[in-house]
Amino acid sequence: MHVGILTNFPTPKGGAEAVAIESARGLAEAGTAVTLIHGADGPADPMLDHPGIRRVGLGLIDVWERPAWRGAVEGVWNREAARRLDAALAALPARPDVLHLHQWTRSLSPAIFPVLARTGIPVAVTLHDYFLVCPNGVYYRFDRAEPCTLRPFSPACLAAPCDPQSRVHKAVRVARAVVQRAAIMRRFPPRRLDVVHVSDGSRARVEPMTRGAPFRHHRIDNPVRVARAAPADPASGDAIAFVGRFTREKGADLVAQAAQRAGLPSLFIGDGPLADALRAVPGAEVIGWRTPAEVEALLRRRARAVAAPARWLETGPLTVYEALAAGIPAIASDQAGAGEKIRHGETGFVVTPDVAVLAEVFGRLRDDALVRRLGQAAHARYWAAPMTLAAHAAALRDLYAGMVGAAEAPSFQRSAVM
Structure with missing residues (x-):
């Protein structure tokens, strides 16, 4: 063919x-x-x-x-x-x-x-x-x-x-x-x-x-362009990560504000119109676009979770799937397609795109044992039916x-x- x-x-x-x-x-x-x-x-x-x-x-x-x-x-x-x-x-x-x-x-x-x-x-x-x-x-x-x-x-x-x-x-x-x-x-x-x-x-x-x-x-x-490897150890990470274009409809501002409320740093990989506003939020770090390999390495080293709290009806953001494949808990909007791949409370959380709701979930992620358990479950469930090339x-x-x-x-x- x-x-x-x-x-x-x-x-x-x-x-x-x-x-x-x-x-x-x-x-x-x-x-x-x-x-x-x-x-x-x-x-x-x-x-x-x-x-x-x-x-x-x-x-x-x-x-x-x-x-x-x-x-x-x-x-x-x-x-x-x-x-x-x-x-x-x-x-x-x-x-x-x-x-x-x-x-x-x-x-x-x-x-x-x-x-x-x-x-x-x-x-x-x-x-x-x-x-x-x-x-x-x-x-x-x-x-x-x-x-x-x-x-x-x-x-x-x-x-x-x-x-x-x-x-x-x-x-x-x-x-x-x-x-x-x-x-x-x-x-x-x-x-x-x-x-x-x-x-x-x-x-x-x-x-x-x-x-x-x-x-x-x-x-x-x-x-999902992620090779199978040992699961990450998200409990060793320090930040809530966001990967993609920094816009309101994608919820980048929600991640920065909710992480600040929860007392956790936030890490932004990408770029977009909200970049300067994100940099102004205490605890937020904006590092620009990176190659897929660099993104995976950063997330494995820094991310306690990857968040994609889209306000729009996003069809299926790849970053959530990539996080699950690496053994990193994922947090997605209940209005986005990515939420379909998350088992709420087992491999991550599916939430309303709201600062207060996100801050409560991010606060729970200060618990190392919970984060480690979520990450291991995410890795096991993803690779049981992987979305491979x-x-x-x-x-x-x-x-x-x-x-x-x-x-x-x-x-x-x-x-x-x-």
Whole structure:
């Protein structure tokens, strides 16, 4: 089998690219031929250095690096992206059996959907976020700092000032969502799009919103890039750790404030708009981005627990899974997909994203015996059914086999929602 994987960048600039790249490597190691097509060029992740992976760059530019007006236009509909993708697919020495799209909003745009439909090749889309149904992509009200409850594309949705930047930015995103929906509905029926969800929670939210659309829904865990090793000793750590982008919706501020209340240091690995505010909190240490190997070493040395108290309905943050794999207790929001992998009180805690609630849980983690017990249980439970790259690749191969077998799918009724 030959699989074409599409994403924005050849190096991780977020979870979507990381999963796309790791999927490519896992499939190649399992003997599947892979062509990874990325919109923007740049240094390639070392994981793509495999004889079974062909890499094709389209030479596009990240819309975030464009002047605002041009970024808005290309973000809504990038004709050049469509043209280059069409040419790249036509130039491949072997036609892919399946195309798998991981992200398209930064360099590719919705203009690629008609190109994918015209190929006649079965297409899968992994939902690392909510851009398939939500204009701002995270189904979150930034104006209210709470998850959204509005029906996507309803009058209330379109009028809501929910964008993190401005109403003008919301208008651009609405335009992108409208043309994206039109491109999918006009081009794909009677064909199907196979939609892959990375958590039960995100599937439960998205599937009802897309009833009648040409989708088949699947559930596959993201891979976790952690080699099996002896469990860490979190009781020897000193800090509550947060790994990722420092934003309010991800709850970085909650970790700093709750750790301070609990009398524990907090360690922040990553970057984001809250970096300066975090540095101002007593006991908080901000150290910037690190390589995956450096992150694992830091967590094994410093973390009593890893916290991801997202305010938004996060689909499945990898940092929680990586902590469990290393034998470090994890604390996740009850609104995030990662909470599905935590046994509350046994391998970590699933909590409301609230400072007082988090401070109480963090205070309990001052107990060395409890922390050590949680870490050992986390390690044992994770490795009893690990989310390894090989397991992820096997699940994908099963998905692709089913897609190829169902290529002549029946027509689906169009949906008013999607």
